[in-house]
Amino acid sequence: MAVExxxxxxxxxxxxxxxxxxxxxxxxxxxxxxxxALSEELDDEDKEPEIIAFSYTEDEEGTLFFDEIENDEEWKQVEAKFNSYIEELEKEA
Structure with missing residues (x-):
C-alpha cells in the first residue's frame, strides 16, 4: 500500500x-x-496551507513508518521535485 x-x-x-x-x-x-497539509487548511481558500514533509517506509503488513527529513541535501531534492510538481499544476490550470 503506497501512500497516495x-x-x-x-x-x-x-x-x-x-x-x-x-x-x-x-x-x-x-x-x-x-x-x-492540514486538511482544514486545504479547505480554507484564504489561507496558504503549511506543508510538512516526511520520508516513509512500509513493512510487510502495510504499516507505514515516518521519519523526519534531517539532511539538508535530501530536503533540497524533495523540495525541488515538489516545486516542479506545483509549477506543472499551475500550467495546467
Missing amino acids: IGEELMFGEEGSEQMYEVVYTCEINEKNYLMA
Missing part, C-alpha cells in the same frame, strides 16, 4: 494528533517521501 495523493493521515504527538491530507509523493534514490 489525497489520502488522509494523522500526525502529531499523542493526544494532539491532527488530520493531514497528502498533497504530494515521490521517490528519490529508492526512498519514499510525502508532503502533507
